[in-house]
Amino acid sequence: MSKNTPVAIEYQNVHKRFGGANCNAVDGVDLSINEGEFITILGSSGSGKTTLLKMTNRLLDPDSGNIVLFGENIRDVSPVQVRRRIGYVIQQVGLMPHMTVAQNIAIVPKLLRWDKKRIDSRVNELTALVGLEPSEFLIRYPAQLSGGQQQRIGLARALAVDPKIMLLDEPFGAIDAINRLNLQDELKRIHGGLKKTFLFVTHDINEALKLGTRVIVMNEGKVCQFDTPRNIVKNPADGFVESLIHSCREQEKFWEGLI
Amino acid sequence: MELLQFAQRNYSLLLRALSEHIQMVLISLILSILLAGLLTIVAMFFKRIGTLITHLFSIVYSVPSIALFALMIPMLGIGRNTAITVLVLYNQFILLRNFITGLNEVDPAIVEAATGMGMTRTQLIFKVRVPLSLKPIFVGMRLALISTIAVAVIAAFIGAGGIGLLVTIGLETGNNNRVLWGVILSAVLGIVVNATLVFIEKKIN
Numbered sequence: 073m074s075k076n077t078p079v080a081i082e083y084q085n086v087h088k089r090f091g092g093a094n095c096n097a098v099d100g101v102d103l104s105i106n107e108g109e110f111i112t113i114l115g116s117s118g119s120g121k122t123t124l125l126k127m128t129n130r131l132l133d134p135d136s137g138n139i140v141l142f143g144e145n146i147r148d149v150s151p152v153q154v155r156r157r158i159g160y161v162i163q164q165v166g167l168m169p170h171m172t173v174a175q176n177i178a179i180v181p182k183l184l185r186w187d188k189k190r191i192d193s194r195v196n197e198l199t200a201l202v203g204l205e206p207s208e209f210l211i212r213y214p215a216q217l218s219g220g221q222q223q224r225i226g227l228a229r230a231l232a233v234d235p236k237i238m239l240l241d242e243p244f245g246a247i248d249a250i251n252r253l254n255l256q257d258e259l260k261r262i263h264g265g266l267k268k269t270f271l272f273v274t275h276d277i278n279e280a281l282k283l284g285t286r287v288i289v290m291n292e293g294k295v296c297q298f299d300t301p302r303n304i305v306k307n308p309a310d311g312f313v314e315s316l317i318h319s320c321r322e323q324e325k326f327w328e329g330l331i
Numbered sequence: 332m333e334l335l336q337f338a339q340r341n342y343s344l345l346l347r348a349l350s351e352h353i354q355m356v357l358i359s360l361i362l363s364i365l366l367a368g369l370l371t372i373v374a375m376f377f378k379r380i381g382t383l384i385t386h387l388f389s390i391v392y393s394v395p396s397i398a399l400f401a402l403m404i405p406m407l408g409i410g411r412n413t414a415i416t417v418l419v420l421y422n423q424f425i426l427l428r429n430f431i432t433g434l435n436e437v438d439p440a441i442v443e444a445a446t447g448m449g450m451t452r453t454q455l456i457f458k459v460r461v462p463l464s465l466k467p468i469f470v471g472m473r474l475a476l477i478s479t480i481a482v483a484v485i486a487a488f489i490g491a492g493g494i495g496l497l498v499t500i501g502l503e504t505g506n507n508n509r510v511l512w513g514v515i516l517s518a519v520l521g522i523v524v525n526a527t528l529v530f531i532e533k534k535i536n
Contacts, residue, residue: 129447156449166444170462180448229448239447 078142080237080269081105081128086137088123088293097123098134099293105286107142107236110263110270112284114277114316120293121273125239128271129158141237156180159230159238159268163245165222167214167229173199174210177229184233198228203258220251227259231266240272244279256283277320281305289313337508345497349516352493355411355486356479359418363475366419367426374431375456385427392424396482400489414483414491421482422475429471433464466536473528480521484513494520 081104088098098120105111115121126132127139130151139146146154167176174195181191199206202224214222223243230238243259244252260283263270274280280287281301289296289304289312297309308314338345374381391399399417407413437460445459461468487495494517501509 131443131447152449152451154449155447160444160447162440162444162447164438164440164444166438166440166442168441168445168459168463179445179450183449183454226444 077106077108079104079140080107080109080142081271082138082140083124084138084140086124086127086134086139088120088127088132088134096120096293098127101137101293101295103288103295103298105269105271107269108267110260110272110283110285111288112272112274112280112286113288113290114274114280115290116275118292119290121275121288121290122241123293124290125241125271125273128237128239129160130154156184156233157235157237159232159235161223161226161230161238161240161243163242165214165226167222167225169214171213172210173212173214173217173225176214176225177232179229180232194232195228198231199225201231201262202228220247220255223247223255224258227262231262235268237269237271240270242273242275245274245276252279259283277316289316334508334511338512341509341512345512345516348492348494348497348513349520352480352483352495352517352520355415355418355483355491355493356476359415359422359479359483360472360476362415363419363422363426363479364472367423367430367471370423370427371430371434372456374427375434375460376452381431385424385431388420388424388427391420396421396485397488400486404489409490411486411491413489414486418479418482418486422479425475425478426471429467429474430464433467433471434460436467437463466532469528469532469535473525473532476528477521477525480517480524484517 083101083103086098086101087096089096101120101124113121113124123132127134128141128146130146133147141154141157167173168179171179177195177198178191181194186194195210196206199209204221204224209217209221209225214225217225226243230240240259244255247255256279259270259272272280272283274283281304284301286298286300287304288298289309291312297304297313299307299309304313305317308317370381370384374384394402396417399421400414403413403417407416434456441459441463442455445455450458483491483493484495484498487493487499494513497509497513497516501507501511501513
């Protein structure tokens with residue numbers, strides 16, 4: 073990244089502990105992410121990766137530390153305002169079952185009182201962007217879509233008002249292997265064309281290394297390593313990262329043993 | 332046969348009782364829904380108050396209706412307005428339980444997605460929770476209506492008129508036909524209304 077690229081997201085010594093827990097869910101995370109990066113956050117369940125993500129759009133608030141988006145401390149912005157500027161995609165998608173695909177994508181534009189013409193053209197554009205045919209899909213209800221199609225719409229909905237930052241929480245976690253690979257490729261393509269900052273949580277090391285321009289490896293609330301996929305594989309920072317890569321290698325051997 | 336003759340001779344009396352009853356029930360139901368709707372919104376914003384209100388009305392609901400009517404007389408006197416007040420109070424538990432549970436049981440993933448998109452709490456209630464809980468909301472209204480039809484019969488004891496008046500006067504004057512017609516009308520009204528609403532419920536789904 074060049075020195076002129078603005079910093080999109082900055083975590084400053086962020087801590088979060090949930091009531092009743094005896095250790096921090098997020099423990100002193102301190103890092104900055106440049107605009108346009110595709111950051112994957114890799115960790116097992118309980119590593120704090122989702123908590124970190126949810127603090128970025130104020131679904132959760134840190135106990136201490138600051139989160140700064142494009143120079144603005146989000147503590148000073150109302151949660152609703154922060155969220156409307158950020159795209160958010162979750163594993164269960166969460167499409168509104170009582171709304172058509174078109175209405176689902178139009179939710180945030182409507183909240184922002186865009187005029188109907190602008191909404192319609194944006195909805196069409198986005199449906200095409202995520203690889204679905206608008207004339208066929210816009211009038212459907214979520215129940216009439218496959219899991220992969222639903223998540224494409226979830227993605228289109230999150231992109232609706234052209235947010236600079238996209239948060240994706242294991243978006244392909246519930247999708248079969250073949251469709252997941254397709255969706256990963258398309259997400260990469262979409263990211264490449266948009267110059268947005270993506271923050272993508274996953275527990276799948278292959279997905280993390282494939283998609284991320286840089287990867288945050290988290291364990292027990294702490295960042296073990298934050299580097300490019302190449303550097304992570306080459307120089308694992310600690311035993312945890314090493315064991316992750318080792319587990320991946322073991323799998324490779326298993327595959328080769330089958331051939 | 333005697334029963335039919337009684338109806339022939341007194342059909343205007345029966346019709347008046349029925350129409351009085353339906354009026355009282357509808358007014359009570361509308362007021363009940365308005366109050367319960369308001370309390371539900373309060374409960375969605377303040378969980379603790381919601382729990383408290385529901386508990387309070389569950390106590391009211393557990394008081395036998397005739398005792399509740401009697402309790403109100405010193406405060407409000409007798410007559411239809413007192414009866415309507417009791418019916419409205421009585422309905423709150425049925426309505427609140429269905430409304431609040433319905434609104435809270437919306438798929439958490441949908442709520443998370445909607446919150447994450449930047450809906451305010453009010454928007455979340457009216458654009459997401461309410462449209463997705465129409466079924467429990469409707470069921471609550473149906474149960475409240477059926478209960479009101481039955482409880483309103485008892486309201487005749489405090490001078491509210493309606494079908495119950497046929498029963499009370501019948502009992503006082505030893506006119507079994509009158510009592511029977513009161514029973515028949517209230518039962519038929521309850522059954523027909525319930526069946527119609529169940530039918531509509533199924534149609535909607």
